[in-house]
Amino acid sequence: MHLAPYIVLLYLLAAVLFIVGLHQLSSPKHARSGNLVAALGALIAVATTIALLHHSTLDLVLMVVAIIIGAPVGAVAARAVKMTAMPQMVASFNGVGGGAAALVALVEFLRVPAHSSPPLVLSISVVFAVVIGAISFAGSAIAYTKLQELMRGTPITYPGQQPVNGAVAVAIVVLGVLVVLGTLSSLGLWLLLLLALILGVAFVLPIGGADMPVVISLLNAFTGLAVAGDGFVVGNPVLIVGGTLVGASGTFLTKMMSDAMGRSLGNLLFGAFGKIQVSEVAGPGGAKSVRSGSAEDIGTLLAYSQRVIIVPGYGLAVAQAQHVARELADTLEKRGVTVDYAIHPVAGRMPGHMNVLLAEANVPYEQLKDMDEVNDAFKNADVALVVGANDVVNPAARNSPGSPIYGMPILNADEARNIVFMKRSMRPGFAGIDNELLYDPKTVMLFGDAKDSLTKLVAAVKAA
Amino acid sequence: MNAQLVNEISIFVLAVFLGFEVISKVPTILHTPLMSGSNAIHGVILVGAMVIMSEATGPLQIGVAFVAVILATINMVGGYVVTDRMLEMFKSRNPRGGARS
Numbered sequence: 001m002h003l004a005p006y007i008v009l010l011y012l013l014a015a016v017l018f019i020v021g022l023h024q025l026s027s028p029k030h031a032r033s034g035n036l037v038a039a040l041g042a043l044i045a046v047a048t049t050i051a052l053l054h055h056s057t058l059d060l061v062l063m064v065v066a067i068i069i070g071a072p073v074g075a076v077a078a079r080a081v082k083m084t085a086m087p088q089m090v091a092s093f094n095g096v097g098g099g100a101a102a103l104v105a106l107v108e109f110l111r112v113p114a115h116s117s118p119p120l121v122l123s124i125s126v127v128f129a130v131v132i133g134a135i136s137f138a139g140s141a142i143a144y145t146k147l148q149e150l151m152r153g154t155p156i157t158y159p160g161q162q163p164v165n166g167a168v169a170v171a172i173v174v175l176g177v178l179v180v181l182g183t184l185s186s187l188g189l190w191l192l193l194l195l196a197l198i199l200g201v202a203f204v205l206p207i208g209g210a211d212m213p214v215v216i217s218l219l220n221a222f223t224g225l226a227v228a229g230d231g232f233v234v235g236n237p238v239l240i241v242g243g244t245l246v247g248a249s250g251t252f253l254t255k256m257m258s259d260a261m262g263r264s265l266g267n268l269l270f271g272a273f274g275k276i277q278v279s280e281v282a283g284p285g286g287a288k289s290v291r292s293g294s295a296e297d298i299g300t301l302l303a304y305s306q307r308v309i310i311v312p313g314y315g316l317a318v319a320q321a322q323h324v325a326r327e328l329a330d331t332l333e334k335r336g337v338t339v340d341y342a343i344h345p346v347a348g349r350m351p352g353h354m355n356v357l358l359a360e361a362n363v364p365y366e367q368l369k370d371m372d373e374v375n376d377a378f379k380n381a382d383v384a385l386v387v388g389a390n391d392v393v394n395p396a397a398r399n400s401p402g403s404p405i406y407g408m409p410i411l412n413a414d415e416a417r418n419i420v421f422m423k424r425s426m427r428p429g430f431a432g433i434d435n436e437l438l439y440d441p442k443t444v445m446l447f448g449d450a451k452d453s454l455t456k457l458v459a460a461v462k463a464a
Numbered sequence: 465m466n467a468q469l470v471n472e473i474s475i476f477v478l479a480v481f482l483g484f485e486v487i488s489k490v491p492t493i494l495h496t497p498l499m500s501g502s503n504a505i506h507g508v509i510l511v512g513a514m515v516i517m518s519e520a521t522g523p524l525q526i527g528v529a530f531v532a533v534i535l536a537t538i539n540m541v542g543g544y545v546v547t548d549r550m551l552e553m554f555k556s557r558n559p560r561g562g563a564r565s
Contacts, residue, residue, distance in 0.1 A: 021501070022505065025498050026490040028491060028494060031501075031551050032552065035548055038501065038504065042504070042510075045508055046540075052515075053515065059518045060518075062533075063518070066517070066530050069537075070534040070537025078542040078543075078549060079545060079549070090496075093507075094506075096538045097507055099532075099535050100512075100513055101506075103513075103528050103529070103531060103532035104509065104532050106528060107520055107525050108516055110528075111520070111525065217495075220499055220506070223509075224505075224506045227506045228479075232476075237471075238508060239509065240479065244480055246502045248481075250483075250502055251484075252487060253499060256495065345492040352494060352495045356496065356550055359553040
């Protein structure tokens with residue numbers, strides 16, 4: 001498509017706004033304005049495109065109808081979603097983007113008249129965008145289902161899984177080459193779309209729920225690349241820049257996330273991490289005893305401590321207990337107890353998720369301590385209060401090389417003089433691994449819903 | 465290879481490097497919002513969806529393009545709104561934030 005100079009310049013402006021916005025998003029101070037800058041870029045890009053099209057009235061009406069359907073769906077979902085469900089929300093927005101990218105390429109290919117061979121660049125970018133976009137769509141859908149717990153969060157494996165996935169990938173490559181060479185008509189492309197959807201599903205199934213954030217980040221980069229591919233398909237520079245920026249920065253972000261979990265990306269994607277295994281600590285039939293305490297006892301313990309470190313996990317968020325947790329911290333501080341929150345990089349279900357959740361409850365920023373900052377403090381802490389967290393304090397990550405989480409950096413809650421675990425039940429954490437810390441003689445369990453338990457603790461501390 | 469393609473490849477290669485450089489060391493706390501924000505940026509696929517909508521002929525192409533526009537709009541609108549909601553919570557809690565700049 002030939003673009004008039006003013007259109008190209010407006011697209012350039014939009015691209016610049018994307019770049020500035022993305023840059024600002026990576027610094028805490030400017031992140032919010034960065035998002036708005038990028039949104040302005042998107043608005044300019046869309047408005048410019050309206051001017052560019054030589055549409056018929058029917059097209060225009062349909063386009064407006066489609067936007068009127070889509071915009072409220074996106075806005076309402078984004079407004080209504082609970083902060084705890086943020087990861088699956090991002091997964092679904094990413095998935096629909098990937099789906100759109102695949103469909104755009106598909107339509108462009110269908111437009112090529114029969115018995116005429118499309119230019120090589122067109123077919124290569126069409127095949128690329130259809131395959132990558134469809135993988136992102138299907139993969140995000142599975143990630144959503146797992147995080148929403150519509151399906152088991154643990155890895156789903158079956159014999160020969162990786163070879164079968166490999167075979168599907170090879171079939172996609174072969175079919176892709178045939179389509180590019182023009183041996184196959186659009187039927188080949190439909191088949192390619194189907195295979196890519198299958199691969200997207202098969203590729204995410206064996207990945208455990210705890211690793212899903214990294215997968216979503218990777219699929220986000222995939223969608224970016226598919227969008228860039230579409231840029232070549234329809235000859236549009238703003239798609240190339242926007243898509244490529246996300247593809248490249250998303251890859252980088254994915255690497256940073258897996259580094260924060262102390263794992264390599266390959267291990268994470270293909271290691272079927274978090275598969276439930278018979279823990280070597282448990283042994284056959286070895287029912288180990290745990291000590292459980294009353295809220296009154298634990299309240300007294302907390303009230304007469306010097307230093308308490310709260311380790312919040314996803315369980316706290318699910319119970320909507322952020323506010324009560326803050327109330328407990330405030331009550332303790334009034335008695336002169338020093339209280340900090342130890343935030344594991346992957347606490348919650350996405351990196352940085354817990355910070356968002358606690359910020360929502362107006363927990364002062366200064367009390368949120370990063371893992372590196374707080375880990376040496378545990379040995380001087382009287383109580384480590386673990387609220388709805390599990391895997392991030394599991395010493396197996398340090399001690400047992402056989403464990404799937406071995407090597408993941410953890411919070412040294414086990415070094416505290418007392419450990420209080422607030423859990424619903426003895427069920428293992430999201431990664432599905434038993435936690436030996438629960439059986440530590442220093443550990444007291446307080447069973448029940450995190451919110452109820454915390455409320456009881458607040459009362460107990462006040463009474464002490 | 466025509467001039468337009470050469471331009472497009474140049475833009476692509478430069479954007480790859482820019483994408484790597486533009487986000488430097490991101491604190492963990494911003495990983496989630498950054499992922500969500502970049503997710504919104506690829507919502508620009510709406511532009512592509514609009515272009516094919518205007519070019520599509522016949523019920524099949526128009527139907528597929530129609531779906532593409534809906535999906536792309538959800539990605540773009542939802543992406544920016546949800547990112548803003550997340551980042552809204554970081555506001556004003558850094559006491560040094562407001563005074564300067």
